Amino acid sequence: MATIEKLNQGVSILGNVTEAQKKILTPEATGFIALLHRSFNETRKALLQRRVIRQQEIDKTGTLDFLPETKHIRDNKIWRGAPPAPGLVDRRVEITGPTDRKMVVNALNSNVWTYMADFEDSSAPTWDNMINGQVNLYDAIRKQVDFKQGEKEYKLRTDRVLPTLIARARGWHLEEKHFTVDGEAVSGSLFDFGLYFFHNAQELVKRGTGPYYYLPKMESHLEARLWNDVFCLAQDYIGMPRGTIRGTVLIETITAAFEMDEIIYELREHSSGLNCGRWDYIFSVIKKFRQNPAFVLPDRSAVTMTVPFMDAYVRLLIKTCHARGVHAMGGMAAQIPIKDNKEANDKAMDNVRQDKLREVRAGHDGTWVAHPVLASIASEVFNEHMPTPNQIWNRREDYQVSSNDLLNMNVPGGITEEGIRKNLNIGLGYMEGWLRGVGCVPINYLMEDAATAEVSRSQLWQWCRHGVKTSEGKVVDKSYALKLLHEQADELSSKAQKGNKYQLAARYFEGQVTGEEYADFLTSLLYNEITNVGPAQSAAKL
Missing domain, CATH: 3.20.20.360 (Malate synthase, domain 3)
Incomplete structure (x- = not known):
C-alpha cells in the first residue's frame, strides 16, 4: 500500500483551514x-x-x-x-x-x-x-x-x-x-x-x-x-x-x-x-x-x-x-x-x-x-x-x-403571467441566497432549494424557446421574459437588505430564461462566484 506521504504528493488545498x-x-x-x-x-x-x-x-x-x-x-x-x-x-x-x-x-x-x-x-x-x-x-x-x-x-x-x-x-x-x-x-x-x-x-x-x-x-x-x-x-x-x-x-x-x-x-x-x-x-x-x-x-x-x-x-x-x-x-x-x-x-x-x-x-x-x-x-x-x-x-x-x-405529458393547466413571475421569484430568490452562501431559502412559506430553482429556470427557458402563449394571450418571447425578469429583480432588490445579490443573480438568470443558452446546472453556472481560491498549501504540511 502506498504511504501517506506518497499519496499526498501533488495534493494542494487552496482554501483557508482553521484549527477546528x-x-x-x-x-x-x-x-x-x-x-x-x-x-x-x-x-x-x-x-x-x-x-x-x-x-x-x-x-x-x-x-x-x-x-x-x-x-x-x-x-x-x-x-x-x-x-x-x-x-x-x-x-x-x-x-x-x-x-x-x-x-x-x-x-x-x-x-x-x-x-x-x-x-x-x-x-x-x-x-x-x-x-x-x-x-x-x-x-x-x-x-x-x-x-x-x-x-x-x-x-x-x-x-x-x-x-x-x-x-x-x-x-x-x-x-x-x-x-x-x-x-x-x-x-x-x-x-x-x-x-x-x-x-x-x-x-x-x-x-x-x-x-x-x-x-x-x-x-x-x-x-x-x-x-x-x-x-x-x-x-x-x-x-x-x-x-x-x-x-x-x-x-x-x-x-x-x-x-x-x-x-x-x-x-x-x-x-x-x-x-x-x-x-x-x-x-x-x-x-x-x-x-x-x-x-x-x-x-x-x-x-x-x-x-x-x-x-x-x-x-x-x-x-x-x-x-x-x-x-x-x-x-x-x-x-x-x-x-x-x-x-x-x-x-x-x-x-x-x-x-x-x-x-x-x-x-x-x-x-x-x-x-x-x-x-x-x-x-x-x-x-x-x-x-x-x-x-x-x-x-x-x-x-x-x-x-x-413515463413520457405521458398530458398535464392539464395553462401558462400564466403569474406563473412566470413565481418562477422568476423562486429562481432569483434561490440564486441570491446561494450567492451569499445559503443553500435553502424560504419563499412564500416553502423551503426552496436548487431543485425547485432548476424547475423554475427550465420552465422559463422552455416557454420562451417554443414561444408559448399565456392564458392572457401574451406570447412568451425574449423581450417579454427579460422585461418580467428585470421587474422582479428590481422589486426583490428594493425590499431586501442593502448589499443583497439580486442584481447579480439577475445577470446570471438573463442567459437562462430566453430559450437560447442553457447551463447544465445552475450550481455549476454560479460556482465560481462562491469559490475563494487562495495560495496552494501542501496537504502534508497543514
Missing part, C-alpha cells in the same frame, strides 16, 4: 481523497461525457426507452438488493437539511427516524460550508456537537435513541476547486463521501449503524456502478467488510427512471433503495426534452404528483424497489409553518397530510420533511397506515408502467 478544521483535513484523510481521485476521476469524466452523447441522442429521437442491453437484469426475478442495514429498517419519516451546526442539532433532536445531512442541494458549496459540515457531523456522531449561540444553548437529546444519520454527497458533475490532486480539482462527490467515510465509518458501526449515503443526480446505472466501485475500494482500504456502506439513490432524472432495476443491481450489496426526488425529476424531464414542443408543461403549480408522468414514475419506483427487497422512499414536504395566519397554515398542513397519505397508500416505505413541525403530521399518517416498519412486502404487482406512461 484540521481534524478533518488530516494527512491520512487527504491521502485517502487523493487515492479516490486517482482511482476514479477518469471514469467519472467519461461518464459525464456520456451524458452529453445521451442528450444528443434524445434531441435527435425525441424519446427514451428501457435499455435493450440490460433486459436480462430487469427480467430476472431472483436477484435482490441487500436486506435493510441496522438503523435503516424503519425510515418512515426522514428530515433533510444542510449541515450547519444548528440544523444538525435540531434535526437530530426531531421526532423522526433518520436525518439526511445534505452537502448537496440545500447547501451552497462554499469551502467553509463543506468543511464545517464535516466537522459538525464528526462531532454529532460522537455526541460532542452541543454549542451556545448568544443566550441559547443547543444540546442533543439524551432521552432517546437519535435518528440514523445519512449523508448526501454532491452529484458527479460538481467539483471541489479548493482541493486539487496533481493540479486537477477533485470531484465534489468523492470529496464529500471520502471525508465523511474516512473519519466516521468505524465510529458509526461501533455505535450501531454504519456509513450511509444518499446518492443524487445519477443519470445511468453505469454511474451507480462507479459508486459501487468507490464503496468497495473505501471499505477494502480501511479493512471494513463489503456491504457495510449503504446508498439510497435519488431517482431525480428521467434517464435514471428507465434504469431503476439496473441501478439497484449495480449497488446490490450496498443498496438501501430508491427515493422519489420529485422536483429534480420534473427539472430533468424538461431539461432532457427541452427541444421538444410536445414536452411543454404548464405552470409549476399544475405539475402535481398525480399527473400521468409523475404518477407512473412513482408506481414504477415502488414496484421496482419492492420486487428487489429494498425501500421505496417518498418525496419532500417543503412547507414551512405559517405562524401569523391560522387559516393559511391549516390549509398548508392539510396539503402535507394529503400528500403523505397518497404516498403511504401508494406503497412508499417512508417520506421526507423539511421542517420538524411537519414530522408529526407525516408520522401520524404513516403510523396509521403502515403499522409495520416498512411495507417492502407490498409488491404492488398490480402496477404496470410502460415507457409511454
Whole structure:
C-alpha cells in the first residue's frame, strides 16, 4: 500500500483551514481523497461525457426507452438488493437539511427516524460550508456537537435513541476547486463521501449503524456502478467488510427512471433503495426534452404528483424497489409553518397530510420533511397506515408502467403571467441566497432549494424557446421574459437588505430564461462566484 506521504504528493488545498478544521483535513484523510481521485476521476469524466452523447441522442429521437442491453437484469426475478442495514429498517419519516451546526442539532433532536445531512442541494458549496459540515457531523456522531449561540444553548437529546444519520454527497458533475490532486480539482462527490467515510465509518458501526449515503443526480446505472466501485475500494482500504456502506439513490432524472432495476443491481450489496426526488425529476424531464414542443408543461403549480408522468414514475419506483427487497422512499414536504395566519397554515398542513397519505397508500416505505413541525403530521399518517416498519412486502404487482406512461405529458393547466413571475421569484430568490452562501431559502412559506430553482429556470427557458402563449394571450418571447425578469429583480432588490445579490443573480438568470443558452446546472453556472481560491498549501504540511 502506498504511504501517506506518497499519496499526498501533488495534493494542494487552496482554501483557508482553521484549527477546528484540521481534524478533518488530516494527512491520512487527504491521502485517502487523493487515492479516490486517482482511482476514479477518469471514469467519472467519461461518464459525464456520456451524458452529453445521451442528450444528443434524445434531441435527435425525441424519446427514451428501457435499455435493450440490460433486459436480462430487469427480467430476472431472483436477484435482490441487500436486506435493510441496522438503523435503516424503519425510515418512515426522514428530515433533510444542510449541515450547519444548528440544523444538525435540531434535526437530530426531531421526532423522526433518520436525518439526511445534505452537502448537496440545500447547501451552497462554499469551502467553509463543506468543511464545517464535516466537522459538525464528526462531532454529532460522537455526541460532542452541543454549542451556545448568544443566550441559547443547543444540546442533543439524551432521552432517546437519535435518528440514523445519512449523508448526501454532491452529484458527479460538481467539483471541489479548493482541493486539487496533481493540479486537477477533485470531484465534489468523492470529496464529500471520502471525508465523511474516512473519519466516521468505524465510529458509526461501533455505535450501531454504519456509513450511509444518499446518492443524487445519477443519470445511468453505469454511474451507480462507479459508486459501487468507490464503496468497495473505501471499505477494502480501511479493512471494513463489503456491504457495510449503504446508498439510497435519488431517482431525480428521467434517464435514471428507465434504469431503476439496473441501478439497484449495480449497488446490490450496498443498496438501501430508491427515493422519489420529485422536483429534480420534473427539472430533468424538461431539461432532457427541452427541444421538444410536445414536452411543454404548464405552470409549476399544475405539475402535481398525480399527473400521468409523475404518477407512473412513482408506481414504477415502488414496484421496482419492492420486487428487489429494498425501500421505496417518498418525496419532500417543503412547507414551512405559517405562524401569523391560522387559516393559511391549516390549509398548508392539510396539503402535507394529503400528500403523505397518497404516498403511504401508494406503497412508499417512508417520506421526507423539511421542517420538524411537519414530522408529526407525516408520522401520524404513516403510523396509521403502515403499522409495520416498512411495507417492502407490498409488491404492488398490480402496477404496470410502460415507457409511454413515463413520457405521458398530458398535464392539464395553462401558462400564466403569474406563473412566470413565481418562477422568476423562486429562481432569483434561490440564486441570491446561494450567492451569499445559503443553500435553502424560504419563499412564500416553502423551503426552496436548487431543485425547485432548476424547475423554475427550465420552465422559463422552455416557454420562451417554443414561444408559448399565456392564458392572457401574451406570447412568451425574449423581450417579454427579460422585461418580467428585470421587474422582479428590481422589486426583490428594493425590499431586501442593502448589499443583497439580486442584481447579480439577475445577470446570471438573463442567459437562462430566453430559450437560447442553457447551463447544465445552475450550481455549476454560479460556482465560481462562491469559490475563494487562495495560495496552494501542501496537504502534508497543514
